Amino acid sequence: MKANSLQERTRELSRQGQPPAFREAFRFWLKLGFISFGGPSGQIAMMHAELVEKKRWIDSARFLHALNFCMLLPGPEAIQLAIYIGWLWHRTWGGIAAGALFVIPSIFILWALSYIYVAFGHVAWIAAIFYGLKPAVLAIVAVAVIRIGTRALRKSTMWVIAGAAFIAIYF
Known part of the structure; x- marks a missing residue:
């Protein structure tokens, strides 16, 4: 049974492009942890721009599918999405690294600010x-909503x- 799931995952990854090496993914999540502002919408838009459009490490359909599932779960969907993508690429250690590097730099930035x-x-x-x-953070969120909204x-x-x-939510 493991062979089938491994073959399915291999076929799926070949359709998306190859995932990055662990070291490259590590650097990406660390960078994202330092530059992601604007709350979940801004963070998700940055992930989409980098992972789907620029680096092409995951295809748009898979990204949006994962985002939809993360939005159904309780809790912040941006960190859940980062952990899932990290797990998809490098299993347990990939998810742990993505989650930790997505959050820890922001903690230090918030402490400093x-x-x-x-x-x-x-x-x-x-x-x-x-x-x-x-207003800069508001602009990041607005661009994120427009970018993800036009695709979804x-x-x-x-x-x-x-x-x-x-x-219904805001009024």
């Missing part, structure tokens, strides 16, 4: 930097349902 805000938030130019980050919502009825869901 929190310290700067508490210690120097009263300084005008530092407060201005923090206020300037808000293919029919007008899907757009209507998504719009109705947005209105």
Whole structure:
């Protein structure tokens, strides 16, 4: 039975392109952990841009399929998606590395930003930097929603349902 699942996985990966070596995947997840801002939408958009469009390590259909399942699970879907893709490429250690490297750099960045805000938030130019980050993060999220939405919502009825869901949640 293991041979069949291995053959199926091999065929699936050959359709998607070869997964990166563990070291290359490690570097990617570490980089993503340092540059991913904008919450789950921004993080997912960055993953899609890098993994599907730029590096072509996973195809768009597989990425969106995995994203749909992660959205059904409780918890943050961006980290779940990273762990799943890491697991898909390198099994248990790939999932552990992807999850840890996706989260740990952000923790240190948040600690540093929190310290700067508490210690120097009263300084005008530092407060201005923090206020300037808000529209930048909003722009990242808006681009992410548009990018993923145009790929996932293919029919007008899907757009209507998504719009109705947005209105129901936020108003």
